Amino acid sequence: MGESETKTIMIVDDEPDVLLSVAQILEANNYRTITAKDGYECLEKLKEEIPDVLLLDIMMPGLTSKEILREIEKDSRFAEMKIIFLTAVHMLEAEEEDLLSLKQVVDFIGKPFTVRELLDSIEKSD
Amino acid sequence: MENRHLLPREKIKSLILFIAILTCVILDVYITFIMGKKIVYSHFFYIPLILAGVWYHTRAIYVAIFLGAIHVLTTFIHMDHGFSIVTLEAIQRALVFIAVAYFVGFVSREHAKSLVLEEKRRVEEVRKSEGKYRSLVESTEDSIYLVDRNCKYLFMSEKHLSRLGLSKGQFLGLSYGDFHSAEETKEFAEKVERVFETGVSLQLEYKSSEGKCYLKTLSPVKDSETGIVTAVTVVSKDITRLKRVENALRASGKKLKETRDYLNNIIASSADTITVVDMKGIVRDWNKGAEGIMGYRADEVVGTSNRKFFADPKEADRIMELVQREGEIKDYRTVVLRKDGKPIHISMSAAVLKDKKGVPIGTVRVSRDITKVVELEARIKAERDNLNLIFESMVDGVYVVSKDYKVEFMNKVLRHEFGNRVGDICYKVFHNREKPCPLCKLQEVMKGKTARWEWNSRRMNKTYDLIETPLKNADGTVSKLTIFRDITERKKAEEEIQKLNRELELKVVDLEEVTRMKSDFLSLTSHELRTPLTPMQAQLQMLQEGYMGRLNEKQEDSIEVILRNLTRLDKLINDILDISRIEAGRIKMSFASMSLNDTVMEAIKMQEPFAKKKDLKISARLAELPNIIGDAERLRQVVSNLLNNAIKFSEKSAEVVVETKQVGDDVLFCITDYGIGISKTDIGKLFKPFSQIDGSMGREHGGSGLGLAIAKGIIQAHSGKIWVESESGRGSTFYFSIPIKQKITEKEVPYIG
Numbered sequence: 043m044g045e046s047e048t049k050t051i052m053i054v055d056d057e058p059d060v061l062l063s064v065a066q067i068l069e070a071n072n073y074r075t076i077t078a079k080d081g082y083e084c085l086e087k088l089k090e091e092i093p094d095v096l097l098l099d100i101m102m103p104g105l106t107s108k109e110i111l112r113e114i115e116k117d118s119r120f121a122e123m124k125i126i127f128l129t130a131v132h133m134l135e136a137e138e139e140d141l142l143s144l145k146q147v148v149d150f151i152g153k154p155f156t157v158r159e160l161l162d163s164i165e166k167s168d
Numbered sequence: 169m170e171n172r173h174l175l176p177r178e179k180i181k182s183l184i185l186f187i188a189i190l191t192c193v194i195l196d197v198y199i200t201f202i203m204g205k206k207i208v209y210s211h212f213f214y215i216p217l218i219l220a221g222v223w224y225h226t227r228a229i230y231v232a233i234f235l236g237a238i239h240v241l242t243t244f245i246h247m248d249h250g251f252s253i254v255t256l257e258a259i260q261r262a263l264v265f266i267a268v269a270y271f272v273g274f275v276s277r278e279h280a281k282s283l284v285l286e287e288k289r290r291v292e293e294v295r296k297s298e299g300k301y302r303s304l305v306e307s308t309e310d311s312i313y314l315v316d317r318n319c320k321y322l323f324m325s326e327k328h329l330s331r332l333g334l335s336k337g338q339f340l341g342l343s344y345g346d347f348h349s350a351e352e353t354k355e356f357a358e359k360v361e362r363v364f365e366t367g368v369s370l371q372l373e374y375k376s377s378e379g380k381c382y383l384k385t386l387s388p389v390k391d392s393e394t395g396i397v398t399a400v401t402v403v404s405k406d407i408t409r410l411k412r413v414e415n416a417l418r419a420s421g422k423k424l425k426e427t428r429d430y431l432n433n434i435i436a437s438s439a440d441t442i443t444v445v446d447m448k449g450i451v452r453d454w455n456k457g458a459e460g461i462m463g464y465r466a467d468e469v470v471g472t473s474n475r476k477f478f479a480d481p482k483e484a485d486r487i488m489e490l491v492q493r494e495g496e497i498k499d500y501r502t503v504v505l506r507k508d509g510k511p512i513h514i515s516m517s518a519a520v521l522k523d524k525k526g527v528p529i530g531t532v533r534v535s536r537d538i539t540k541v542v543e544l545e546a547r548i549k550a551e552r553d554n555l556n557l558i559f560e561s562m563v564d565g566v567y568v569v570s571k572d573y574k575v576e577f578m579n580k581v582l583r584h585e586f587g588n589r590v591g592d593i594c595y596k597v598f599h600n601r602e603k604p605c606p607l608c609k610l611q612e613v614m615k616g617k618t619a620r621w622e623w624n625s626r627r628m629n630k631t632y633d634l635i636e637t638p639l640k641n642a643d644g645t646v647s648k649l650t651i652f653r654d655i656t657e658r659k660k661a662e663e664e665i666q667k668l669n670r671e672l673e674l675k676v677v678d679l680e681e682v683t684r685m686k687s688d689f690l691s692l693t694s695h696e697l698r699t700p701l702t703p704m705q706a707q708l709q710m711l712q713e714g715y716m717g718r719l720n721e722k723q724e725d726s727i728e729v730i731l732r733n734l735t736r737l738d739k740l741i742n743d744i745l746d747i748s749r750i751e752a753g754r755i756k757m758s759f760a761s762m763s764l765n766d767t768v769m770e771a772i773k774m775q776e777p778f779a780k781k782k783d784l785k786i787s788a789r790l791a792e793l794p795n796i797i798g799d800a801e802r803l804r805q806v807v808s809n810l811l812n813n814a815i816k817f818s819e820k821s822a823e824v825v826v827e828t829k830q831v832g833d834d835v836l837f838c839i840t841d842y843g844i845g846i847s848k849t850d851i852g853k854l855f856k857p858f859s860q861i862d863g864s865m866g867r868e869h870g871g872s873g874l875g876l877a878i879a880k881g882i883i884q885a886h887s888g889k890i891w892v893e894s895e896s897g898r899g900s901t902f903y904f905s906i907p908i909k910q911k912i913t914e915k916e917v918p919y920i921g
Contacts, residue, residue, distance in 0.1 A: 059702075
């Protein structure tokens with residue numbers, strides 16, 4: 043916290059309350075946040091700005107996380123972007139869906155999460 | 169022989185006579201013509217006349233006339249007056265000569281006559297005896313001849329003449345050298361010389377160029393009076409055949425000896441008993457094998473009766489009679505007694521032993537110890553009898569068929585159905601066929617194979633289950649044993665079952681679909697349940713951490729209660745999800761090589777705050793362990809759960825002991841508390857889901873009642889075991905063990921971080 047450069051975090055979750063809570067916690071800890079309520083919005087906003095970290099939910103209506111990852115993989119501009127899953131889906135199930143193989147994926151936080159877990163994970167992601 | 173000797177003497181006689189006559193004539197002419205004596209003294213004419221008379225008898229008159237004529241002639245010529253008194257006187261004297269000659273000749277002839285008669289008689293005698301010898305000589309097969317010192321033939325038997333290709337008398341003047349090589353002649357001459365010198369007979373063997381063999385016996389012929397050797401007789405015997413026979417005999421004798429030695433060796437070293445028993449039952453020979461098997465040494469039994477060897481002494485007579493009648497016996501089985509009295513079964517082969525003339529002189533017997541064989545046969549028979557007893561009582565059809573399709577045995581069931589047809593041909597009995605059945609397994613079974621097959625008889629509309637297997641008989645042959653069962657009903661039932669199974673399979677597919685849906689539903693539910701929990705927990709944490717401004721003590725307490733129960737709710741959701749996955753067999757594991765001790769230490773660290781609250785001491789006694797293949801996260805969950813339970817059910821300030829060790833091929837974890845313990849009846853339901861022993865207890869201690877069921881599921885997914893030992897009121901020990909070398913059933917999950 044309080045570094046010279048403020049990290050930008052994009053939060054993708056279909057639950058507005060989760061989006062709000064995560065954004066509140068991160069902003070209180072001096073991160074810049076961008077929120078997207080689904081995959082389409084996520085990809086739209088990624089066109090405008092590339093965040094340092096993408097906090098991604100797994101089970102969402104519309105575009106699935108797998109499709110989102112495929113788009114990210116295609117575009118070399120996202121090579122430096124880190125991805126952290128924040129989801130109620132079990133990690134082994136995610137692994138089974140082949141969501142963890144992309145090199146940008148650095149962590150996996152289960153819901154419900156603790157504030158400590160979230161902040162530690164983002165801090166570690168450099 | 170006589171003639172030969174006389175010849176030179178005859179010549180000398182006539183020579184002397186000739187010289188005497190010549191001398192007398194010269195003397196007469198000399199005295200008459202040179203000396204001129206008127207009266208010729210012809211007295212010297214008497215000497216040749218007497219000689220001639222003595223030698224030539226009356227032929228002396230011719231000599232006398234010749235001498236008289238010379239005397240008259242010389243007187244007549246000398247006187248030259250012609251015929252005179254002197255001439256007359258000479259004629260007178262000539263006549264006296266003739267008279268003297270005639271007289272001397274006459275006397276000599278008479279004398280000679282008597283001598284000749286004597287000689288004739290002697291010669292006759294000689295001839296007689298010689299004739300005997302000659303016939304003897306001629307009648308032998310041998311060649312006989314006579315030679316002098318120079319090896320000149322003096323006589324030859326006809327045999328020898330024909331051998332040399334000569335006719336009678338032709339041998340005269342020929343010698344040994346004319347018919348033999350120089351070398352042979354030299355050797356022969358030496359031998360002849362030796363006989364002449366020593367006067368002793370000797371023999372020599374002679375091999376002719378035609379390959380014939382002769383034995384020559386050289387014997388001296390001695391003058392009966394002087395004892396001087398005059399000639400040598402040679403008897404030459406053709407021994408070619410004899411020699412050949414001798415050689416053949418010598419060769420076969422050698423061969424015979426070798427064969428005999430060889431046979432003796434075989435007999436001596438044979439493990440079988442080889443004995444010779446004479447016609448009276450007396451043992452004559454007893455080999456080493458017999459010593460080994462019977463225990464008697466040869467010197468103990470040779471010369472004694474063989475009756476004592478047989479368990480039944482009459483057997484000795486039976487065998488002897490049998491062998492004599494049949495000439496030989498083969499594999500005759502009987503029982504003999506060893507020296508120590510132990511009975512032995514033997515198989516005997518025997519033959520009559522005959523002398524050169526073919527007269528039986530005894531029997532040769534070769535016996536083999538077949539006690540083991542007999543015992544084996546008895547055992548096989550006993551087994552067969554037992555088997556037959558069992559077969560009799562079976563409800564299945566059982567029969568035995570020999571290799572030539574003859575029925576040897578049918579059990580009760582079959583006899584009831586087909587009648588007792590033992591001895592008949594199987595395909596006739598069971599199938600009314602004239603030929604072996606096309607599906608017959610007899611040949612296969614004869615090769616030692618066991619066949620199990622189902623036979624569908626369309627003719628009888630029945631299905632049979634057949635087991636056909638080889639059965640060894642006591643005599644070493646093999647028969648086929650068949651056990652068959654009518655499975656027509658069972659077959660129908662099976663078909664029914666199969667039909668049901670197919671239906672069931674369809675239902676199972678449906679059920680699987682349902683299970684999948686249930687699992688998906690649970691997964692979805694847990695996700696949906698967690699979704700509201702997430703912002704609740706986030707917001708409450710923000711409040712607790714002062715993101716929204718400072719809280720007073722009561723507010724903080726309140727938030728802590730809410731958070732605690734949120735955590736509990738989350739855990740409950742997780743537990744329900746886990747147990748539903750375990751029950752559906754869809755629990756997910758992430759296997760990797762891991763250290764159980766590390767996992768235990770981690771769990772202890774996590775549970776330590778709870779222990780501290782109750783002032784409990786956690787003692788860890790961790791042995792050095794090999795790594796195992798496991799899901800560290802899941803095992804930590806199990807250990808935490810067990811620790812949590814132990815802490816929950818312990819009294820304040822007590823001790824909880826955690827131990828790990830290696831037991832055989834497993835790692836063992838155990839945790840002991842000294843709390844309230846578990847009663848025996850409760851232990852059974854301990855690992856079942858939602859089985860908290862007492863509802864009130866659950867509430868008091870907090871927990872879903874799913875922990876142990878999940879633990880069991882996780883340990884079982886590790887191919888391990890989990891169990892408990894407990895005594896109510898004194899505490900409990902929970903154990904789990906995991907094999908060190910278990911197979912990885914799920915793929916490893918890479919570490920994310």
